[in-house]
Amino acid sequence: xxxxxxxxxxxxxxxWCNLHHVQLMLSFIGVKHxxxxxxxxxxxxxxxxxxxxxxxxxxxxxxxxLYRFRYSNPLIDLEIAWRIVHRQExxxxxxxxxSGSGKSTLASLLAHRIGITTVLSTDHxxxxxRSFDPDHNSKVLWASSYHAGENLPDKQVIDGYEAQNQLMxxxxxxxxxxxxxxxxxxxxxGVGLSIDTMKLLAKNHPNCIPLVIYISxxxxxxxxxxxxxxxxxxxxxxxxxxxxxDNIRLIQNHLCQQADEYQIPKIDNTNVDRSLAILHTTVxxxxxxxxxxxxxxxxxxxxxxxxAVFEEFTKVHxxxxxxxxxxxxxxxxxxxxxxxxxxxxTYYWKEQHHDPDGNKPQYNKNQREQQQxxxxxxxxxxxxxxACHTRWKAAIKSWASRS
Numbered sequence: 141x142x143x144x145x146x147x148x149x150x151x152x153x154x155x156w157c158n159l160h161h162v163q164l165m166l167s168f169i170g171v172k173h174x175x176x177x178x179x180x181x182x183x184x185x186x187x188x189x190x191x192x193x194x195x196x197x198x199x200x201x202x203x204x205x206l207y208r209f210r211y212s213n214p215l216i217d218l219e220i221a222w223r224i225v226h227r228q229e230x231x232x233x234x235x236x237x238x239s240g241s242g243k244s245t246l247a248s249l250l251a252h253r254i255g256i257t258t259v260l261s262t263d264h265x266x267x268x269x270r271s272f273d274p275d276h277n278s279k280v281l282w283a284s285s286y287h288a289g290e291n292l293p294d295k296q297v298i299d300g301y302e303a304q305n306q307l308m309x310x311x312x313x314x315x316x317x318x319x320x321x322x323x324x325x326x327x328x329x330g331v332g333l334s335i336d337t338m339k340l341l342a343k344n345h346p347n348c349i350p351l352v353i354y355i356s357x358x359x360x361x362x363x364x365x366x367x368x369x370x371x372x373x374x375x376x377x378x379x380x381x382x383x384x385x386d387n388i389r390l391i392q393n394h395l396c397q398q399a400d401e402y403q404i405p406k407i408d409n410t411n412v413d414r415s416l417a418i419l420h421t422t423v424x425x426x427x428x429x430x431x432x433x434x435x436x437x438x439x440x441x442x443x444x445x446x447x448a449v450f451e452e453f454t455k456v457h458x459x460x461x462x463x464x465x466x467x468x469x470x471x472x473x474x475x476x477x478x479x480x481x482x483x484x485x486t487y488y489w490k491e492q493h494h495d496p497d498g499n500k501p502q503y504n505k506n507q508r509e510q511q512q513x514x515x516x517x518x519x520x521x522x523x524x525x526x527a528c529h530t531r532w533k534a535a536i537k538s539w540a541s542r543s
Contacts (some may be wrong), residue, residue, distance in 0.1 A: 142159055143157065144157055146155070147193070151332070155226055157198075159184070161181065164210065164221075165221040166223065168217075168255055175209050179206075182205065203215045215434070216428045217424055229327045230320055231328075231427060232341070232345060232348045233256075234328050234338045235353055236334065237354055237395065238391050239354065241409055243409075248420055249260050250416060250420060253416070260327070261328075263330055269281060269307065280300060280303050281304065299392075309340065313341060315481060335401075346437055348439075349422075352407070353406070353407050356407060359409065361385075363380055390459075405422065405449060405453035425455070427448050429452055430448070
């Protein structure tokens with residue numbers, strides 16, 4: 141494999157880099173796989189074995205290549221990617237949320253996209269703590285997050301949820317410290333990441349980026365639990381998530397309210413691809429902003445809020461389109477492009493077949509068929525789009541009724 145040495149200003153010994161490191165860097169900043177392969181082939185064609193480059197020169201070469209593929213502002217992202225890939229610094233992404241919100245799926249996809257090899261679930265941390273309590277002395281620890289409040293005097297769902305998270309906080313803090321000392325990046329996801337937990341972790345450790353994943357549509361949230369049941373059902377008798385669904389929604393509302401209070405970004409995960417793109421871009425923008433401002437911690441010590449993270453998330457969120465917005469724009473463009481043509485066809489028929497006495501134009505059978513075919517042809521983009529949209533809605537309703 142082609143390898144070369146890269147000299148940095150502060151290091152006496154050069155850092156050895158190969159094509160795998162370049163691939164990880166490009167994946168981290170969101171370069172498409174096809175473009176990565178072209179860039180690697182270009183490096184192979186111009187590079188020699190065991191050459192030495194200065195870091196600035198090496199990154200400038202990559203920046204020039206990325207500009208050809210229309211990537212904007214790649215230099216600062218490449219600098220961040222270089223430091224993280226070569227373990228000169230690390231990042232920790234915290235994804236909080238309730239069951240069924242898709243946080244585990246997003247955590248795995250994000251880690252795969254940016255090259256992070258460790259995804260830690262708070263459920264595993266809770267299982268680890270339970271192994272040290274075989275006699276079930278801690279009732280709150282052995283209860284589920286959604287009915288942990290049943291073992292407390294006041295039987296409050298929120299209090300039980302927060303009490304269980306406090307039991308895991310110390311373990312999470314120690315584990316994150318070990319990763320930070322080794323300069324290893326990781327993604328932590330789970331119900332156990334309450335707002336207070338994320339605040340404390342971000343306060344104690346650098347480059348912690350907290351986000352909350354939620355589902356605003358209650359009906360869609362219910363449907364996600366069908367696949368977790370044994371018989372693909374949403375019946376409360378056989379599906380424990382549906383049985384405690386009210387508690388799950390209560391905890392989600394609690395998380396969202398606190399997230400708004402401390403300016404923690406919330407991602408409505410109704411579309412996984414869109415959520416992943418927003419999440420990835422937000423992480424890159426936050427790291428770039430922290431590098432420009434020479435900051436290491438995302439929690440503002442003065443306001444006690446995640447202002448920088450929220451501002452970068454807002455920029456990314458406003459720049460993206462939802463599927464409904466995209467469908468609406470396609471309809472408008474199709475209608476605008478077809479309306480003048482259809483109008484010209486109507487004018488043509490009126491001019492060619494107008495009765496001199498002022499009566500309506502008289503068409504024979506062939507003329508009527510030709511007019512109908514012409515009208516349908518000119519408005520075909522709108523009709524096909526509406527028909528597809530209607531069929532998809534009917535298919536989704538049919539699937540929901542069967543489940």
